[in-house]
Amino acid sequence: MPLLEINGLRANVGDKEILKGLDLAVGAGEIHAVMGPNGSGKSTLAQVLAGNPAYEVTGGTVTYDGRDLLEMQPEERAQQGIFLAFQYPVEIPGVSNAYFLRAAYNEIRKAHGEDEVDPLEFADIMDEKLALVDMDPSMLNRSVNTGFSGGEKKRNEILQMAVLQPKLGILDETDSGLDIDALRIVADGVNTLKRPDNATIVVTHYQRLLNYIVPDFVHVLANGRILKSGGKDLALELEEKGYDWVTSGHVSMGAGA
Amino acid sequence: MSTSVVVGSPVESYVAPFDELVGDASAPAWVQSMRRAAFDRFTALGFPTTKNEDWHFTSVAPIADSEFVLLAAKTGDIKRDELAAFSFATGQTAAWYTMVFVNGRFAPELSDCAKLPNGVKLWDLASAWTKAPDVVDRIGKITSYDLNAFTALNTAFMHDGAVVQIAKETEVDRPIHLLFITDANAAKGVMHPRNLIVLGRHAKATVIESYVSTSEAVYFTNAVTEVSVAEGATLRHYKMQREAARSFHVGTIEASQAKDSHYVSFSLATGAALSRTNVYTTLGGEGAGATLNGLYMLGDDQHCDHQTQIVHAQPNCFSRELYKGVLDGRSHGVFNGKVYVHPIAQKTDGKQTNNTLLLSDTAQIDTKPQLEIFADDVKCTHGATVGQIDRTALFYLESRGISRPLARRLLTYAFAADVLETLEVDEIRQSLETATLERFV
Numbered sequence: 001m002p003l004l005e006i007n008g009l010r011a012n013v014g015d016k017e018i019l020k021g022l023d024l025a026v027g028a029g030e031i032h033a034v035m036g037p038n039g040s041g042k043s044t045l046a047q048v049l050a051g052n053p054a055y056e057v058t059g060g061t062v063t064y065d066g067r068d069l070l071e072m073q074p075e076e077r078a079q080q081g082i083f084l085a086f087q088y089p090v091e092i093p094g095v096s097n098a099y100f101l102r103a104a105y106n107e108i109r110k111a112h113g114e115d116e117v118d119p120l121e122f123a124d125i126m127d128e129k130l131a132l133v134d135m136d137p138s139m140l141n142r143s144v145n146t147g148f149s150g151g152e153k154k155r156n157e158i159l160q161m162a163v164l165q166p167k168l169g170i171l172d173e174t175d176s177g178l179d180i181d182a183l184r185i186v187a188d189g190v191n192t193l194k195r196p197d198n199a200t201i202v203v204t205h206y207q208r209l210l211n212y213i214v215p216d217f218v219h220v221l222a223n224g225r226i227l228k229s230g231g232k233d234l235a236l237e238l239e240e241k242g243y244d245w246v247t248s249g250h251v252s253m254g255a256g257a
Numbered sequence: 258m259s260t261s262v263v264v265g266s267p268v269e270s271y272v273a274p275f276d277e278l279v280g281d282a283s284a285p286a287w288v289q290s291m292r293r294a295a296f297d298r299f300t301a302l303g304f305p306t307t308k309n310e311d312w313h314f315t316s317v318a319p320i321a322d323s324e325f326v327l328l329a330a331k332t333g334d335i336k337r338d339e340l341a342a343f344s345f346a347t348g349q350t351a352a353w354y355t356m357v358f359v360n361g362r363f364a365p366e367l368s369d370c371a372k373l374p375n376g377v378k379l380w381d382l383a384s385a386w387t388k389a390p391d392v393v394d395r396i397g398k399i400t401s402y403d404l405n406a407f408t409a410l411n412t413a414f415m416h417d418g419a420v421v422q423i424a425k426e427t428e429v430d431r432p433i434h435l436l437f438i439t440d441a442n443a444a445k446g447v448m449h450p451r452n453l454i455v456l457g458r459h460a461k462a463t464v465i466e467s468y469v470s471t472s473e474a475v476y477f478t479n480a481v482t483e484v485s486v487a488e489g490a491t492l493r494h495y496k497m498q499r500e501a502a503r504s505f506h507v508g509t510i511e512a513s514q515a516k517d518s519h520y521v522s523f524s525l526a527t528g529a530a531l532s533r534t535n536v537y538t539t540l541g542g543e544g545a546g547a548t549l550n551g552l553y554m555l556g557d558d559q560h561c562d563h564q565t566q567i568v569h570a571q572p573n574c575f576s577r578e579l580y581k582g583v584l585d586g587r588s589h590g591v592f593n594g595k596v597y598v599h600p601i602a603q604k605t606d607g608k609q610t611n612n613t614l615l616l617s618d619t620a621q622i623d624t625k626p627q628l629e630i631f632a633d634d635v636k637c638t639h640g641a642t643v644g645q646i647d648r649t650a651l652f653y654l655e656s657r658g659i660s661r662p663l664a665r666r667l668l669t670y671a672f673a674a675d676v677l678e679t680l681e682v683d684e685i686r687q688s689l690e691t692a693t694l695e696r697f698v
């Protein structure tokens with residue numbers, strides 16, 4: 001059974017239907033890339049998987065690790081290994097990055113019946129993770145994402161992912177706005193975290209990222225559905241031909257892996 | 258001699274205790290006559306109603322309609338180890354100079370003010386008017402009871418409290434803590450603490466004024482603190498109102514500031530069923546500055562009213578004001594910030610901000626900035642916001658595995674963080690940061 005299985009997922013924002021019967025299956029150990037035109041519903045899919053209550057699920061099923069994902073609260077999803085790197089990370093003035101990360105780390109440990117770590121132990125864990133994303137330790141004392149540059153916010157998302165070690169990482173355009181060094185760091189982060197029992201969904205507009213993070217599958221999301229799926233070469237083909245080639249003329253091919 | 262008032266009026270229950278108090282001739286004659294004049298004024302004014310503009314959003318009927326017993330004698334059974342919970346001590350710092358008042362009366366056996374550095378003097382009020390007549394001479398001259406019934410009532414019954422004098426050029430090495438504590442013996446009682454803080458030229462001190470309780474008793478604290486800050490002096494004055502949940506608290510602080518002085522006030526209010534805190538200051542010399550900050554955190558049916566008043570009476574003075582409120586349950590917060598700029602007070606630089614975070618749909622805030630500016634070359638701004646927990650931020654935290662209650666607490670804390678950061682006493686800032694995180698569980 002795949003780690004994540006989405007069948008006929010429909011979701012609204014307000015009165016507007018964004019996801020219109022989306023199917024996708026992601027197996028453990030796999031990396032999936034989701035591409036598609038602006039406004040096609042990629043972030044909506046990511047937010048729905050993370051449990052954002054601003055999006056209303058109106059149909060379909062999502063099974064994660066054998067459980068009904070749609071029944072789970074956002075924090076429970078995170079505790080069970082789902083991590084969303086936001087396309088637009090949220091600024092939280094007044095809460096330090098260090099406090100936030102440790103709170104998240106401990107909440108997840110608690111959920112698994114493990115002991116909480118104290119600030120000193122946590123500092124040791126952070127040293128290693130900061131090095132992984134090449135982030136200055138002073139960022140820990142600043143308020144979460146507050147005043148961070150676009151690239152710093154994205155790096156901070158990867159830092160969180162490195163600390164929380166998800167089973168299913170969903171990266172929503174984490175590569176947008178990154179310089180080439182940062183892109184490599186993000187990719188290294190994903191590749192370092194790759195294990196046979198976890199999986200990653202990478203939402204991106206650029207084939208460039210996929211040179212660093214090599215996907216097992218590439219999907220085209222358009223008009224609220226997965227219209228085409230293929231191997232890593234599909235990204236190259238899209239780069240060359242654009243989305244029109246998929247969205248006009250071609251019949252929906254349904255689910256991927 | 259007896260005072261006559263309308264039978265059945267709310268002030269009636271204060272008459273007999275007052276006659277008894279002025280019948281005792283232990284206080285000097287000037288105190289006795291000030292008490293009499295103040296009581297007359299109190300009976301003439303009566304308790305304010307919501308028709309009074311200054312009390313528009315706050316009904317004091319629960320106070321006016323109660324018959325409180327004057328806590329004149331020493332009562333209370335507080336042990337030293339019970340003070341730890343209110344002392345802010347962390348064990349790493351030297352003990353603060355502390356004056357403890359139990360149910361309104363000075364408790365020397367619980368206080369730590371025997372050994373004081375040069376230039377620092379502390380008295381209880383009753384001793385001060387014989388031992389330091391030239392200091393207490395200022396009482397009643399900084400604040401006026403003419404339009405404030407509660408200050409008139411306090412003046413009529415003034416009997417105990419703290420008198421703090423810091424000599425010129427003296428920088429006090431640790432905070433001075435005035436700890437007003439009540440226990441179960443205060444039930445149905447009223448006390449009228451009267452304090453005076455006097456800083457000489459270029460003196461520097463931190464005074465904490467705490468109102469706390471070890472009991473759940475219903476009582477009424479009616480406090481007045483007068484403050485005099487001489488030229489070039491700096492006073493940090495933190496008021497911590499953490500009274501018992503069903504109690505009543507009315508407190509007025511009024512400061513008078515000379516040239517180049519700085520008065521830094523912080524008002525915390527988390528306790529009492531009904532509370533009103535007034536913080537008033539007059540910038541009476543060029544180059545003076547006032548920083549008035551505050552944080553109120555309320556729940557259930559609590560009602561908490563703050564009125565501040567900054568009088569810019571001279572040119573080139575600044576004032577900074579940041580009040581924040583966190584309101585849960587059916588609580589009601591009120592903030593009224595008055596700023597007067599006199600015609601000669603050119604180059605006044607004033608800024609006032611009041612932000613409220615509503616944690617429930619039934620909590621309520623009334624915020625009323627009141628700027629009266631009679632000079633033309635001034636910079637005065639004010640702003641008020643009322644908001645709720647940011648849903649996007651809440652989801653962001655939850656998406657990291659943080660449970661909703663903790664996420665809400667973190668965001669509540671984050672809301673209050675900037676005003677807490679202004680607290681310059683580490684022990685207090687840390688203690689309030691923790692209290693903020695734990696207040697709304």
Ligand SMILES: Nc1ncnc2c1ncn2[C@@H]1O[C@H](COP(=O)(O)OP(=O)(O)OP(=O)(O)O)[C@@H](O)[C@H]1O
Pocket residue numbers: 013014016018036037038039040041042043044045087
């Ligand atoms: N809060 C909202 N209110 C109204 N419409 C919304 C809201 N959020 C998203 N939408 C709409 O839903 C559609 C899908 O948005 P979504 O963010 O999922 O697109 P996307 O595929 O991630 O696009 P991009 O590539 O630009 O990031 C868009 O048309 C967008 O305008």
Ligand SMILES: [Mg+2]
Pocket residue numbers: 042043044087172173
């Ligand atoms: Mg998007």
